[in-house]
Amino acid sequence: NPGAHGYELLALMEKRHYKYIVNFTKGSFYYNLQQLEEKCLIEQIQQKPSTSGREIRNFKVTDSGKAEFEKLMIKYGTKSEYVNLQFYGALLFADEFDKNKLLDLIQSQIDQTKTRIELLDEYLSITQEIPGTI
Structure with missing residues (x-):
């Protein structure tokens, strides 16, 4: 889902019932996003300003990913x-x-x-x- 932010990806995983295949929590999900970014498998793209003032980090999969x-x-x-x-x-x-x-x-x-x-x-x-x- 190119350009999605973490919350969108987490909601998609919940909607598709990934919990039956992969054991994850909200905290572990964001930790894994960070790990994927550190391994250059995903990268941050243009950040969208949030109406709540919170930073929203959008991601896309890299060629290595x-x-x-x-x-x-x-x-x-x-x-x-x-x-x-x-x-x-x-x-x-x-x-x-x-x-x-x-x-x-x-x-x-x-x-x-x-x-x-x-x-x-x-x-x-x-x-x-x-x-x-x-």
Whole structure:
């Protein structure tokens, strides 16, 4: 959301129910904005005067931030674990990611799931008991 200020971004995260994917508080959110700025992944753009007299800091993602975003999308988009929150977290940003690359990430998830199912089928074909049952 280029040009948004912290409060707008926080409200957007709340509206999109990110709390189910990412644990954050208002304080931690602003701390993380500061960290992203220090790492040059976002930068402050023209400040808008506030009617309340408070400083409003507006941000945009830098080229380095875009590169890091792509790297993280690929990292978490290819992860597949028992509880697959990383991939679902990556899907929150699907509208901002290259559609063809996103389709590749989804296909990767499908392939990994098929492999797991094949391994489970193989295991079930050689045993009549499911471990841990009485």
